[in-house]
Amino acid sequence: xxxxxxxxxxxxxxxxxxxxxxxxxxxxxxxxxxxxxxxxxxxxxxxxxxxxxxxxxxxxxxxxxxxxxxxxxxxxxxxxxxxxxxxxxxxxxxxxxxxxxxxxxxxxxxxxxxxxxxxxxxxxxxxxxxxxxxxxxxxxxxxxxxxxxxxxxxxxxxxxxxxxxxxxxxxxxxxxxxxxxxxxxxxxxxxxxxxxxxxxxxxxxxxxxxxxxxxxxxxxxxxxxxxxxxxxxxxxxxxxxxxxxxxxxxxxxxxxxxxxxxxxxxxxxxxxxxxxxxxxxxxxxxxxxxxxxxxxxxxxxxxxxxxxxxxxxxxxxxxxxxxxxxxxxxxxxxxxxxxxxxxxxxxxxxxxxxxxxxxxxxxxxxxxxx
Amino acid sequence: xxxxxxxxxxxxxxxxxxxxxxxxxxxxxxxxxxxxxxxxxxxxxxxxxxxxxxxxxxxxxxxxxxxxxxxxxxxxxxxxxxxxxxxxxxxxxxxxxxxxxxxxxxxxxxxxxxxxxxxxxxxxxxxxxxxxxxxxxxxxxxxxxxxxxxxxxxxxxxxxxxxxxxxxxxxxxxxxxxxxxxxxxxxxxxxxxxxxxxxxxxxxxxxxxxxxxxxxxxxxxxxxxxxxxxxxxxxxxxxxxxxxxxx
Numbered sequence: 001x002x003x004x005x006x007x008x009x010x011x012x013x014x015x016x017x018x019x020x021x022x023x024x025x026x027x028x029x030x031x032x033x034x035x036x037x038x039x040x041x042x043x044x045x046x047x048x049x050x051x052x053x054x055x056x057x058x059x060x061x062x063x064x065x066x067x068x069x070x071x072x073x074x075x076x077x078x079x080x081x082x083x084x085x086x087x088x089x090x091x092x093x094x095x096x097x098x099x100x101x102x103x104x105x106x107x108x109x110x111x112x113x114x115x116x117x118x119x120x121x122x123x124x125x126x127x128x129x130x131x132x133x134x135x136x137x138x139x140x141x142x143x144x145x146x147x148x149x150x151x152x153x154x155x156x157x158x159x160x161x162x163x164x165x166x167x168x169x170x171x172x173x174x175x176x177x178x179x180x181x182x183x184x185x186x187x188x189x190x191x192x193x194x195x196x197x198x199x200x201x202x203x204x205x206x207x208x209x210x211x212x213x214x215x216x217x218x219x220x221x222x223x224x225x226x227x228x229x230x231x232x233x234x235x236x237x238x239x240x241x242x243x244x245x246x247x248x249x250x251x252x253x254x255x256x257x258x259x260x261x262x263x264x265x266x267x268x269x270x271x272x273x274x275x276x277x278x279x280x281x282x283x284x285x286x287x288x289x290x291x292x293x294x295x296x297x298x299x300x301x302x303x304x305x306x307x308x309x310x311x312x313x314x315x316x317x318x319x320x321x322x323x324x325x326x327x328x329x330x331x332x333x334x335x336x337x338x339x340x341x342x343x344x345x346x347x348x349x350x351x352x353x354x355x356x357x358x359x360x361x362x363x364x365x366x367x368x369x370x
Numbered sequence: 371x372x373x374x375x376x377x378x379x380x381x382x383x384x385x386x387x388x389x390x391x392x393x394x395x396x397x398x399x400x401x402x403x404x405x406x407x408x409x410x411x412x413x414x415x416x417x418x419x420x421x422x423x424x425x426x427x428x429x430x431x432x433x434x435x436x437x438x439x440x441x442x443x444x445x446x447x448x449x450x451x452x453x454x455x456x457x458x459x460x461x462x463x464x465x466x467x468x469x470x471x472x473x474x475x476x477x478x479x480x481x482x483x484x485x486x487x488x489x490x491x492x493x494x495x496x497x498x499x500x501x502x503x504x505x506x507x508x509x510x511x512x513x514x515x516x517x518x519x520x521x522x523x524x525x526x527x528x529x530x531x532x533x534x535x536x537x538x539x540x541x542x543x544x545x546x547x548x549x550x551x552x553x554x555x556x557x558x559x560x561x562x563x564x565x566x567x568x569x570x571x572x573x574x575x576x577x578x579x580x581x582x583x584x585x586x587x588x589x590x591x592x593x594x595x596x597x598x599x600x601x602x603x604x605x606x607x608x609x610x611x612x613x614x615x616x617x
Contacts, residue, residue: 264456271422273452274449274478275477288462
């Protein structure tokens with residue numbers, strides 16, 4: 001064996017102990033104290049204005065406002081802790097206890113950062129409150145008048161059922177048509193070429209046309225031209241058809257990304273067992289691709305659900321149209337806010353649901369036994 | 371009797387030649403080891419035999435039947451020619467049982483119950499009977515590779531192609547996999563292996579081929595290739611392998 005040169009000559013170049021001084025804390029701590037005080041004061045003022053606006057001598061409202069105002073001071077606590085740490089650090093440094101000083105300084109900076117993060121949140125809340133009560137509460141009065149909300153609530157919710165039906169109908173069709181288009185784009189060989197081009201054209205065109213225009217053209221055009229079958233369909237079906245046309249193009253792209261993300265070795269493994277191209281696609285590639293594209297697929301579905309608010313242009317009374325009817329009769333936008341709230345409430349659980357699905361699937365594949 | 375015949379096969383990826391006229395004959399029950407540096411064409415040769423890659427010229431005959439060129443039913447060919455890959459390539463969304471029974475039930479025409487019975491039998495042989503319902507991600511690399519071998523064997527192939535099947539495994543897991551191959555060799559299965567396990571090649575091979583730059587530079591019995599290689603390139607390759615402690 002030849003003598004191997006060491007990578008580093010430890011004899012000539014001994015390791016020096018690292019004695020880095022801890023970073024200073026004082027400035028950050030003081031900034032945190034100042035900012036959290038300012039945030040709390042702003043929040044307090046905004047709350048006071050809100051309380052004055054409600055004009056109530058209601059004790060409950062007062063109590064809520066006071067509690068909220070006190071909560072606005074919470075960011076000050078970690079800020080004060082940071083100041084204490086800063087002092088400790090200085091005294092430890094004076095005693096040359098560097099390791100402890102470093103430890104204390106790190107804790108202090110962490111407290112100060114925490115305080116700043118919470119103070120920022122208080123600021124945002126204060127700004128929102130201030131916005132809501134500007135013009136003597138005109139904002140709140142326009143968007144959130146309780147009496148109008150109560151009046152519109154039932155009709156709007158009933159009309160929302162139309163949105164739900166259109167969304168579900170379109171989603172089912174989109175799942176099928178989107179996959180068909182994605183697979184069409186993958187057909188190999190010269191025989192598949194025309195189909196590939198068609199599928200590509202479809203995706204390009206329907207992703208380019210604004211959904212509202214497709215709705216308009218389908219809603220009025222098909223019945224105007226007396227197209228057989230379509231002229232006899234109720235408008236809600238035409239809405240489903242139009243949304244399917246638009247969203248299949250998006251979903252086809254999502255599927256395609258998923259199909260292409262499956263490693264070629266999966267193809268090789270399946271084909272080497274004698275599975276044909278379509279069999280491989282069906283049993284090996286598509287199932288894996290769909291698992292993978294679930295989150296972006298649901299994203300597109302949430303987009304689709306929101307676009308059901310556009311079907312009013314083809315004369316279908318959906319939740320949004322209904323709320324506008326009420327809104328124009330009372331000269332107030334609170335009924336429209338109701339629709340917004342309903343959409344939020346309908347969407348959030350779906351996002352959580354898919355998160356759970358993805359987690360469960362991963363856990364199952366990791367854990368093993370089925 | 372010659373079972374597998376490879377005649378003057380050329381293959382290139384774009385302008386990069388990978389196989390430059392490979393010819394090889396494999397008799398039934400023979401175990402042929404392909405050795406050589408990375409990029410010498412071992413894997414490509416195996417993939418060509420299974421028609422996962424199309425060849426540019428030459429011909430490949432399995433059981434006297436040409437399997438290259440137009441009009442050949444590749445799916446039938448592949449049923450008879452099994453393949454195991456370096457990175458296992460199990461189907462991650464299927465249980466071990468489903469991985470093994472997929473091909474027999476889908477294309478072998480085997481009823482589900484019979485296929486599952488056979489799968490359990492195979493799993494017992496490779497010592498993984500308790501993993502029947504597990505998913506690939508829950509298995510170690512060695513276990514996955516053993517399942518991959520069982521999956522290929524479930525189709526009762528006439529020849530098995532093994533593409534560096536232990537190269538991605540931790541050293542302590544290699545033994546279990548090689549033991550299965552040893553068992554298959556003893557059972558008389560015709561096999562072609564691309565491998566870096568020289569000791570193993572020496573032990574099981576009836577024929578060793580040294581590939582260099584897309585050609586079979588030297589071939590012979592393991593004793594001759596490992597102890598008395600005539601080509602300078604083979605000597606260089608083997609001495610590097612010995613230096614790395616792999617022989």
